[in-house]
Amino acid sequence: MKIKAIAIYLPQFHPIPENDQWWGKGFTEWTNVTKAKPLFEGHYQPHLPADLGFYDLRLEESRQAQETQAKEYGIYGFCYYHYWFNGKKMLYEPLDRKLKNPQENLPFMMCWANENWTRTWDGLDKEVLLHQEYDFEDDAIHIQHLISYFKDDRYIKVDGKPMFIIYRPGVFPDIQKTIAIWRTAVKEAGFPDLYIGYAQNGAVQYEPKSDVFDFAFEFQPNFLNLPALVSPPRTFVEKAIRRIKKKMKVKVANLHYYIDYSIFMSRQIEKGFRKNVYPGITPMWDNSARRKLNPFILHNSTPEKYKLWLSHIKENYPWESVPENFLFINAWNEWAEGNHLESCQKWGTSYLESTKEILK
Template sequence: METNFKKVRVFAFYLPQFHPIVENDFWWGKGFTEWTNVSKAKPLFPTHYQPRIPGDLGFYDLRLQEVQEQQAIMAGEYGIDGFIYWHYWLGEGKQMMQMPIEQMFENKNITLPFALCWANHSWYAKNWNSKGVKGKDKLLLRQTYPGIGDYKNHFRKVLKFFLDDRYIRINNKPIFGLYEPYSLPDVNIFIDVWNQLAKENGLDGIHFIAFNSQHKNANKPFEYKYDSSIVEYVGSSKNINNNFFKYFYLGVLKRIFKWPHIISYKKYLKHVLEETNKNTNVFPCIVPNYDHSPRSHRAATILHNSTPTLWGKLLDGVLKQLKDREGEQFLFIKAWNEWAEGNYLEPDLKFGKKYLEVLRNKIDENE
């Protein structure tokens, strides 16, 4: 899909995890999915919104093709221009959670555009107990970079997606994200190899996008051969409590009393709008909500008191900033369905479709 856009396009990250896999069965017990953590979550303080229970789509299983069809239809109706699927390639041909992506690719009833972002990180069992005390993490799967031969094999595996008419492109270049853009020991060689292979297969190259959790790294990708940069502001928002005494107080609560790291959504909103990078090759990535406690308990980071109204204020500000830019105007949302991070646009029982309705309204208002 060619994307020389004149208006802001909105893409949501998509987690292809919600189905049993052999590895999770072995590590965590038969039938484990992210829903296991989601359903067991408990509030850590009186106003803490947990557990978060899915609404319209329920506790779905991605082995059912109807689920992905319903998700794509819903996303399109409320202004999402495409899904960015997390893609797991651990080196030497080892892939994880590929079934939903393959199933979507084969299902031509799904017309929503898509792209891939390589979740190139090792898998660990995070050792947090119920009180938030952290021990030594256990390595489950190691991300490896065996070299040029593996880069070529990786490209061959994803080429069919790049050639699909639904795949999101910029100037005939499929976009491809890297979650840990600086972990590759030879990132420029990787980029050169893939660009050459893309040209040999009728494309003009690959548009490489580096994912950054801290806004201070927004321009770092351009020290390498990346074409653009995504900045997600949750990582840097941990430092927004700039009042020394409050920062010290919260640090004491976290370290001594095992209190989660709580940031008000209002402060997160203000932080994003103040720190948004104006570089035309840097795309913002915003979250409607964030709460890692289903996975990490009291060691969690929590954006507290997110509401559809505040989400609308954030969208309005970011969309207005993007409209003033030259070039591609992309807004990334993390995420469509990362439920165990309390980070989703899908309907839940408390708010229903309100976050989606606000998204649709703000997109319409800013066209």
């Protein structure tokens, strides 16, 4: 049995005018990454790249090096985050440049990250930089844009159907009609149908009708039914500041939380698998580089623990229940969320080696 590992891919490693305006000239994901600091004893920060360096995804050499590393360690393809705001495209250059270069031949697919862009990096409604809005006329325009990618021979398909994911399906006014528009357009373009799924992450519960989506995938870390959160012991200074703020009736936010990776992994294993939901896994997670207040940290993650979880999925997932043996790894390069398979200065290629060993 050959498992096809698809790694989630973030394209925000090159400057764009909007980020220059919002965050400062030359901002990329590396800006947050390099500013990160440990929040408590034993906390792994900053996460810094090793073999591939601080790359710029506008460069063919950088993208090619990523694909070479991915293929070497058994990754089947990348799932690119796709950003679309009523016709306004964002962070599209890496994938658009790949399409023009046949040497970048790693299979790929797309996931519409249909969230608001906010200053707090949480996709919610505070300090919104770009609103995500929906209408059926835009749905028709959007799918024609997507079809231009679907036509590429490298695009991942199931029985000839382009595979596409919606990150947050529950925010559409009428998701059934939107997908009906898309299916019709895809068939008119010569494909047998669309193979469409959504991310099941537990943060926002969504249960589709059986005739809407073809599949889901488990987006890890799944924030539903988490083990108890731990707040590390505070220093004397931190405690004093909190006491003063409380006396002044200033709202006090928790500075940081963590869950031990082993405990989190055990909880995910215990809950089992769901029908028509492709399995997912995360090698590590720590978004404190992005979120200064209330970050979520999977503490004490190691390649060995990740390998145990990955092995469990391989041996126990009901692969016969799905048309393809897809496994979603979150992520290939979410550096500011401390979530990456790409080699880092602490672990080198150990996570990649673990992936290759289990999936070979």
